[in-house]
Amino acid sequence: MENKKIQNPLHQYRDEGYEKQLQKAPGIQEEMKPVPDCGEKTYKGSDKLKGRKALITGGDSGIGRAAAIAFAREGADIAVNYLPSEQKDAESLLELLEKEGKKVILIPGDLKDENFCKELIEKANKELGGLDVLALVAGKQVAQEKIEDITTEQLEATFKTNVFSLFWIVKAALPYLPAGATIVTTSSIQAFQPSPTLVDYASTKSAIVAFTRALAKQLASKGIRVNSVAPGPIWTALQVSGGQPQDKLPEFGQDTPLKRAGQPAELAATYVLLASEDSSYTTAEVYGITGGNHTT
Numbered sequence: 001m002e003n004k005k006i007q008n009p010l011h012q013y014r015d016e017g018y019e020k021q022l023q024k025a026p027g028i029q030e031e032m033k034p035v036p037d038c039g040e041k042t043y044k045g046s047d048k049l050k051g052r053k054a055l056i057t058g059g060d061s062g063i064g065r066a067a068a069i070a071f072a073r074e075g076a077d078i079a080v081n082y083l084p085s086e087q088k089d090a091e092s093l094l095e096l097l098e099k100e101g102k103k104v105i106l107i108p109g110d111l112k113d114e115n116f117c118k119e120l121i122e123k124a125n126k127e128l129g130g131l132d133v134l135a136l137v138a139g140k141q142v143a144q145e146k147i148e149d150i151t152t153e154q155l156e157a158t159f160k161t162n163v164f165s166l167f168w169i170v171k172a173a174l175p176y177l178p179a180g181a182t183i184v185t186t187s188s189i190q191a192f193q194p195s196p197t198l199v200d201y202a203s204t205k206s207a208i209v210a211f212t213r214a215l216a217k218q219l220a221s222k223g224i225r226v227n228s229v230a231p232g233p234i235w236t237a238l239q240v241s242g243g244q245p246q247d248k249l250p251e252f253g254q255d256t257p258l259k260r261a262g263q264p265a266e267l268a269a270t271y272v273l274l275a276s277e278d279s280s281y282t283t284a285e286v287y288g289i290t291g292g293n294h295t296t
């Protein structure tokens with residue numbers, strides 16, 4: 001057995017700030033400096049999702065990519081959704097996991113479109129031969145200093161991506177989800193400690209918390225559990241493509257008790273836990289992964 005040395009979480013991942021860099025949303029993670037760690041070299045599975053069939057939205061990059069890698073290595077067949085402009089990140093994920101013999105289906109498309117959400121579920125269900133995990137990770141975040149600068153276009157795009165798509169996807173998926181299926185949404189520390197520059201985004205993340213809790217109670221009698229992951233500051237493409245004001249990047253995550261931003265890899269185990277039978281008595285919960293800025 002490998003004798004693994006205990007690690008200090010303060011320094012387990014990059015503990016410095018980041019250089020300013022700006023990409024057009026939604027950004028390409030492969031072009032970030034440094035590229036986020038999604039567990040490509042480190043995540044080891046142990047059959048926790050063997051035989052499961054999972055859809056992961058936002059799975060090309062960041063937190064969704066970390067969940068996708070973990071789900072596949074835990075034995076799930078996966079379908080991954082992302083925007084067509086992110087094909088490069090999606091293909092590197094496909095290449096990585098296919099080399100390991102995993103079943104991965106790529107389904108690009110825009111979640112702001114209700115019809116696409118329906119097609120996504122039909123396609124995922126058909127190509128995976130069923131569906132029993134929904135990991136809803138996709139999200140849009142555009143920082144604005146003043147509410148006057150939040151256009152109706154931005155407001156609608158943020159709410160459609162972050163909130164409406166959850167309704168459309170779950171409604172389309174319910175006929176296929178068996179007892180034992182799990183839904184994991186992605187809220188944020190922003191639902192609990194909102195930043196002044198993220199009024200619209202933080203509002204969507206609060207809505208996701210309410211959605212998760214209400215839906216969990218509604219679906220409990222069907223044996224379907226619904227939980228949420230609430231990340232703190234995590235180094236991802238979202239942050240370098242307008243999610244943060246540029247001058248915040250050098251300090252990004254440094255104000256948490258653990259004094260650094262998190263990496264997507266540090267969230268993967270929680271998505272696995274909430275998707276798997278290991279969390280069989282857990283529903284309507286929100287799991288904070290925030291570096292210490294707790295959610296309640």
Ligand code: NAD
Pocket residue numbers: 026027029057058059060061062063064081082083086109110111112137138139140141161186187188189190230231232233234235236237238239264
């Ligand atoms: P990311 O940019 O790597 O992932 C977000 C993904 O959302 C994109 O890859 C894209 O595929 C998808 N997406 C956006 N708009 C879409 C649309 N219209 N149609 C289809 N897909 C779309 O960034 P991330 O930080 O890993 O984001 C994942 C989730 O985590 C988001 O819900 C985000 O709000 C949430 N979150 C992130 C942080 C953070 O600090 N990074 C903190 C709290 C919550």
Ligand code: MG
Pocket residue numbers: 026027028029060061062082086089237
């Ligand atoms: Mg992406």
